[in-house]
Amino acid sequence: MIRTLLILLGITALLAIAIAGVSDPGQASLTWLNYRIDTSASAAVIIIGVLAFCAVSFWNVALWLSRSPQRAERKRAAVRRKQGDETLTRGFMNVASGDGTEARRQAAKALDLCDNIVLVRILSAMAAEQSDDDVATKAAYTAMLSVPELKLAGLRGLMKLAKSRGEKAEAIKLAGEAYSQPKPSMWAFEALFEAHLEAGEWAEALALIDGALTRKLISPLFSERAKASLMAASAARLETADEASSRDQALDYAQRAAKLQPAFTPAAVIAARLLGKAKKLGRAEDVLEASWAAAPHPAIWLTYRDLVSDETPKERARRLQGLIDRNPKHRESRVLQLECALLTASKPDISEAVAALADHAAGDNVTRRITGLMSRAAQALGDHDGARSWVAHAAQAKGEPEWSDIDAEANAFAYSASDWSDVILTFAQKGVLAHPRYERGEKGLPEVPDLSSRYVPSMPFIKGAKRTTVRAVDLPQPDAVDHYDAAITGQDLDEVVALPPKPTRARKAATPKAKK
Incomplete structure (x- = not known):
């Protein structure tokens, strides 16, 4: 408004100066209700400009006064919107920090303050999920189904909840509903594909692959x-x-x-x-x-x-x-x-x-x-x-x-x-x-061959130990070199005869003691 008045005053001043600068500025007369007013042309221009200025000012003031209620309403809405945004921000921060209870409180508060119903629904669901309340989580995700933009998100949340409860049939049903949407998400395809694989339904999985390729959900x-x-x-x-x-x-x-x-x-x-x-x-x-x-x-x-x-x-x-x-x-x-x-x-x-x-x-x-x-x-x-x-x-x-x-x-x-x-x-x-x-860790074909344990220089000792009929204490000792000739030369002991028994030392006869 001020800019408009200043422009109007500027134009008026320029016209008055221009008229006054000519050799014959002329006269202006006004007759109104038996009154006659004679003045110079420049003064008339100035008077008209002032009157126009007053008229415009009066009109703008009147408009400003008439629009006061709307301005007050917009201000209240702006304050409410700011409060709602702050509430949403605090709610998402509580979810990120793991405080599900406080997040739910902020979500309930945002429901009254914020007009962004999409973000409010998302915060409500995340807060309920964070607080491990299955009933509230299911209610929050179910409420998403009524919002077109959030229907896929709601179906995904309900599917995850069903899987966590072990309700496989319900989870597959929800994934199928999501996959049947005009613009399905990749998660719906993956859930159905994995379900067919788990059930061993190869033919159904093949049909699903063909459909997903047609809908450009998967790459060739x-x-x-x-x-x-x-x-x-x-x-x-x-x-x-x-x-x-x-x-x-x-x-x-x-x-x-x-x-x-x-x-x-x-x-x-x-x-x-x-x-x-x-x-x-x-x-x-x-x-x-x-x-x-x-x-x-x-x-x-x-x-x-x-x-x-x-x-x-x-x-x-x-x-x-x-x-x-x-x-x-x-x-x-x-x-x-x-x-x-x-x-x-x-x-x-x-x-x-x-x-x-x-x-x-x-x-x-x-x-x-x-x-x-x-x-x-x-x-x-x-x-x-x-x-x-x-x-x-x-x-x-x-x-x-x-x-x-x-x-x-x-x-x-x-x-x-x-x-x-x-x-x-x-x-x-x-x-x-x-x-x-x-x-x-299951065993398959043998990877390592079964090799013989025979080592030629040692076999005579092993066979000798197996075939001798004498007690272990009577086996040849290392200093009995004659019995190790076959081992040293690498010969077999198949033909070695049994070792003769070691000579036993005769016991000394006990002599009776003389009686005193």
């Missing part, structure tokens, strides 16, 4: 991993079915999974087993070779080895070399190279393969499987002491997770439904293979 990579692992689990379930149609379905699942994700070893192994039973050895080898190129695993080469049984060791080594060539620099390929060398019993090849594994057989890299392999290699090279040393070293070495995927009966990936759930979820999320048997 996640979808491929999940589908491959789910189809492999389905194939494992149908692999031993009595019906031929089920086994055919298992083969179809396994082949599709192996093609979709060659790095998922169980799919390739199951597909190769089923193809081998169907006498499609060439196709089985192709599947295993593709999987080896993507992610080598000991179960792959063991399955590859067992595809053909009627072959000589050299032929088998030559065939396994084709697998090695698909990924020659990988650790598993170097391990397999040593296995092939042991098959052919070629000492130069064994020495070369041992040298290639030197980095994996030292320090923290060594595992029980490597110590067992190095022990076999040392024995094949004639280093019996070295072989025993590697076996002794195995007691301190760690196991291999991949080797644990093969059980004691040489069955690869013989998992239960719960194990498959872990494998599927881990591979879908991270792209790596979980090892449930390793986590449980």
Whole structure:
């Protein structure tokens, strides 16, 4: 208002000065109610400006007075809003500090002061949850369902509450309701996906993956991993079915999974087993070779080895070399190279393969499987002491997770439904293979060979101790060199006769004492 008046006065002054500055400023006359007023033009301009100024001032004052109630209401609302914001702030700070009781008190106060119903509902739910009051928590999250912006949050809170109470069916129902919303959240998909996995419902999980990909909840990579692992689990379930149609379905699942994700070893192994039973050895080898190129695993080469049984060791080594060539620099390929060398019993090849594994057989890299392999290699090279040393070293070495995927009966990936759930979820999320048997510490195929305890220079003493018929106290003592000639020369004591008994010292006859 002041700015407007100042502008009006400025314009009036400029006009008066301009009129006064001309040679003939002119006259102005006003006749009103039989009165006549004559004055100069500049004075008339000034008078008009003053009157306009007074009129505008009067009008603005009148408006200001008429708007006083609204100004007072806005001020009260601002004060109330500030108090509400401060109450919300204190409430969230109480939740963060773990004071659920004070947080609930602030939430109740904010309900009367704050117009932001969304934040008030959220604070009420968090405060009730912090105070471990299930009834109040359920009521707070249920109240969220009436607010469109908070419906997903309310469903999530109710689902978590149901899970904490052990009400799985209710939790799944709430997750399904959240997933059916126009814009579902990722947590709803994850809850349903994990529920299907836990129940072993592979077909339902596959359908869920397709729907989530269409709705752009998951990435194409996640979808491929999940589908491959789910189809492999389905194939494992149908692999031993009595019906031929089920086994055919298992083969179809396994082949599709192996093609979709060659790095998922169980799919390739199951597909190769089923193809081998169907006498499609060439196709089985192709599947295993593709999987080896993507992610080598000991179960792959063991399955590859067992595809053909009627072959000589050299032929088998030559065939396994084709697998090695698909990924020659990988650790598993170097391990397999040593296995092939042991098959052919070629000492130069064994020495070369041992040298290639030197980095994996030292320090923290060594595992029980490597110590067992190095022990076999040392024995094949004639280093019996070295072989025993590697076996002794195995007691301190760690196991291999991949080797644990093969059980004691040489069955690869013989998992239960719960194990498959872990494998599927881990591979879908991270792209790596979980090892449930390793986590449980279950025994699998032997990693360390059973070596003979015979040590030539000591065996004569051992056999001598076993075969002698005399008492232990009558065994030859170390100073009886003649009895140790066979031991020193490394001879066997199979033909050593029983030792003659040691001569006994004759007792002195007791002489009766003379009677006094």
